[in-house]
Amino acid sequence: MKLITGPLPSEVKAVLAQRLFIEKTGLPPSLLNHLKRLAAFQNPEFYKKQRMRLSTAMTPRVITCAEELAHHISLPRGCSFEAKQLLEQHEVALTIDDQRCDGAPLELKFNGELTAIQKDASRGLLEHDIGVFVGPPGIGKTVLGTYLVAQRACSTLIFVHRKPLLEQWIAQLAMFLDIDEK
Numbered sequence: 001m002k003l004i005t006g007p008l009p010s011e012v013k014a015v016l017a018q019r020l021f022i023e024k025t026g027l028p029p030s031l032l033n034h035l036k037r038l039a040a041f042q043n044p045e046f047y048k049k050q051r052m053r054l055s056t057a058m059t060p061r062v063i064t065c066a067e068e069l070a071h072h073i074s075l076p077r078g079c080s081f082e083a084k085q086l087l088e089q090h091e092v093a094l095t096i097d098d099q100r101c102d103g104a105p106l107e108l109k110f111n112g113e114l115t116a117i118q119k120d121a122s123r124g125l126l127e128h129d130i131g132v133f134v135g136p137p138g139i140g141k142t143v144l145g146t147y148l149v150a151q152r153a154c155s156t157l158i159f160v161h162r163k164p165l166l167e168q169w170i171a172q173l174a175m176f177l178d179i180d181e182k
Contacts, residue, residue: 004031004090011093016100020080021072027092034086036066038079078130103154110150112176118144126151142168146176 009026024032046059067074075083084094114122118140125131125148135141146169149156160166174181 004028004034008090008092010091011095012087014080014083014094014096015072016077016080016096016098018077018100019067020075020077020083020096021069022075022083022094023072025071031086031090032068032073035073035075035083036064036068038082038086039066039075040064078132103152103156106153106155108150108153108177108179110147110176111178112143112147114144114147115140118147122147122151142172143176145169146172149173150177
């Protein structure tokens with residue numbers, strides 16, 4: 001990456017909430033573009049259509065999760081480390097005001113046994129406050145997630161995209177945390 005020269009601020013402020021909101025004041029457009037690219041990825045649907053020689057006219061080549069607001073650039077929270085690194089490469093300090101909600105404390109006990117792979121994954125995930133665990137079907141992702149809920153001991157929001165997954169989560173939470181399914 002080519003370093004951006006010119007007048008840059010010595011410090012940029014950001015707020016970490018549901019997303020990372022980085023103040024744009026004093027940042028040149030080229031650096032703002034680099035920040036936006038941190039939250040962009042190739043659209044597999046575009047390349048699938050292209051391989052099949054279908055029209056790609058209405059399919060974007062790149063998907064971006066960055067959003068430009070009046071005074072801020074909004075990035076997914078997972079981009080905070082890379083954003084900090086990028087700014088530090090340009091000798092700009094990123095000061096983050098963490099305004100995330102910790103959730104309500106809960107008293108939970110995990111009533112189960114993790115496999116060796118799940119134990120390794122749980123240690124890695126618990127070291128960080130944000131992360132992604134990807135595994136094949138049947139490896140026990142829901143059990144691991146239930147274990148992490150118990151270890152974090154706070155209210156947790158779980159997103160699923162299918163009703164059978166919702167029912168699986170409800171059953172696992174009830175069974176492993178000894179709570180009522182309702």
